[in-house]
Amino acid sequence: MFLHIPPSPPTITYNANSLNVRCRFSIAHELGHYVLKHRPISFSELFNGDLSRDARQEREACACCSFISSCVYAT
Structure with a gap:
């Protein structure tokens, strides 16, 4: 989950x-x-259970x- 709870930096869990x-x-x-600069899930979305995202953003990610995987495993 790509999460952002200000003032902390965005976090991946x-x-x-x-x-x-x-x-x-x-x-x-x-x-x-993160790389595609998609909006992270906010504190209110997390606790209201609204974790839906745009289907296009999910395909892009x-x-x-x-x-990313091909770069990491290419060595």
Whole structure:
């Protein structure tokens, strides 16, 4: 989850109990949101349960995730 609760900087959170491959995917996907300058989830959205995002932003983040993964695993 790409989260921003001012005044702290934006933060990426993930479930560390998930499989390693899932954790890496989640981090790369959320980095995609950050790199693409998508708006982070706000404090009120988090606690009101409104975690929906624009479908276009999700597709873009997935594409960016694929790019990040290919760069990381290229070595």
